[in-house]
Amino acid sequence: MSRTSVRKYTVTVAFHDTRFLMIARLLLTLLMAGSLIGFAAPAFAQAASKAECPSYVPAEERSNPNQLALRGVACFEAKNYLQALIFYREAYGISKSALLRGAIGRSLQELGFPDLAREYYKSYLRVQAPGSDGYQKIRERMDVVEQQLAERSSEVEIRSTPSDAKVYVILDGEYWEELGTTPLKVRLLPGDYKLVFRKADHVTEETEITVEPKTDAKFEEELIDQTALFGTTNRRWRQAGVITMLSAIPFAAGSVTMLILSANERDKAERYKPGDPNYDPAVTRDSNKQADLYHTIGVISGSVAAGAAVTGLIFYLIGLETADETPPPAAYVTPNEAGVILYW
Numbered sequence: 001m002s003r004t005s006v007r008k009y010t011v012t013v014a015f016h017d018t019r020f021l022m023i024a025r026l027l028l029t030l031l032m033a034g035s036l037i038g039f040a041a042p043a044f045a046q047a048a049s050k051a052e053c054p055s056y057v058p059a060e061e062r063s064n065p066n067q068l069a070l071r072g073v074a075c076f077e078a079k080n081y082l083q084a085l086i087f088y089r090e091a092y093g094i095s096k097s098a099l100l101r102g103a104i105g106r107s108l109q110e111l112g113f114p115d116l117a118r119e120y121y122k123s124y125l126r127v128q129a130p131g132s133d134g135y136q137k138i139r140e141r142m143d144v145v146e147q148q149l150a151e152r153s154s155e156v157e158i159r160s161t162p163s164d165a166k167v168y169v170i171l172d173g174e175y176w177e178e179l180g181t182t183p184l185k186v187r188l189l190p191g192d193y194k195l196v197f198r199k200a201d202h203v204t205e206e207t208e209i210t211v212e213p214k215t216d217a218k219f220e221e222e223l224i225d226q227t228a229l230f231g232t233t234n235r236r237w238r239q240a241g242v243i244t245m246l247s248a249i250p251f252a253a254g255s256v257t258m259l260i261l262s263a264n265e266r267d268k269a270e271r272y273k274p275g276d277p278n279y280d281p282a283v284t285r286d287s288n289k290q291a292d293l294y295h296t297i298g299v300i301s302g303s304v305a306a307g308a309a310v311t312g313l314i315f316y317l318i319g320l321e322t323a324d325e326t327p328p329p330a331a332y333v334t335p336n337e338a339g340v341i342l343y344w
Contacts, residue, residue, distance in 0.1 A: 052077065053071075053074055055083060063094065068087050068088075069087070069099075069100060072085075072087030075087060076106070076110075082111060088104045088107060098127045101120045102134065105121045109145060111171060114187070115153065118142065121141060125139065153187040154188060154212065154214055156186055157183065158183065158219050158220075159183045161223065162202075165221075167181070169195055170194040188211045189211070191210075192209070192210050194207075202223040203224040203225075237319030241313065241314070241319060244312030244315060245312030248312065252301070255300075255301035256302075258295070258297045259295065263291075265291035
């Protein structure tokens with residue numbers, strides 16, 4: 001067995017110059033501070049960007065397009081392009097400014113919808129003087145958009161049966177951006193999209209599509225007519241049955257109430273017998289008459305409730321003779337409204 005001998009050498013350097021020590025300490029302090037700033041700067045920048053994009057707008061500023069536009073600018077600079085788009089849209093709903101059209105187009109471009117952005121850029125350029133700074137900037141962005149569409153986009157044809165349905169693309173799972181009215185053609189970048197089809201008196205439909213690079217595609221959605229959902233005899237029978245059974249509830253509640261009052265009046269009449277000091281024949285007679293009246297009303301109400309329940313059940317069973325599929329509840333959410341459509 002061999003052994004390796006290791007010798008340890010210690011080198012000690014002594015500085016006797018006080019000024020040199022002070023300079024060294026100062027440099028070391030600056031170096032550590034610079035390192036801390038370098039590590040913390042991204043976090044501070046991220047926090048600052050979040051703080052610069054407020055999602056809440058006071059009620060008194062909701063009707064001020066300038067305030068909304070300024071908030072949109074702040075969100076855009078913070079790279080929150082969706083919130084910027086929302087503020088720009090709200091401001092544009094109040095003031096149809098050409099500058100807001102350009103801002104909406106810029107937000108849509110950053111969100112990955114160059115074809116939609118191009119339309120807003122075109123509308124901006126139509127009303128601006130060709131020699132202005134704004135015109136030149138939007139013209140340059142138009143060139144970028146055109147190049148992006150030529151190199152990466154695919155033409156997507158979207159149809160619906162029936163036609164004239166509004167088509168929206170859902171951004172960030174909550175905001176609906178309108179693409180147009182069917183039938184329509186739009187150029188989209190590769191990726192997955194969630195579309196919503198809406199048409200008056202029809203069930204709102206939601207579907208997902210995938211756009212492949214440089215590959216044109218066609219998508220079609222069939223919309224269900226809400227009035228046609230109850231067009232069959234069976235569904236109408238079921239609808240009538242449910243309504244009739246529901247109408248029995250107030251009569252049943254009234255019957256129970258009347259019978260309870262009748263029992264109370266009867267107990268009051270029989271509380272005192274002839275010979276008791278507190279016995280009053282007039283009170284006993286009136287209580288018995290009141291009890292009989294309550295009992296009669298309760299029996300009639302109960303009979304009506306029972307008849308309505310049985311009739312409704314018969315109607316509903318008739319509607320079940322032929323099985324037909326009832327669509328599930330359909331929920332819809334837009335920037336302005338939300339609701340649920342029920343079918344039965």
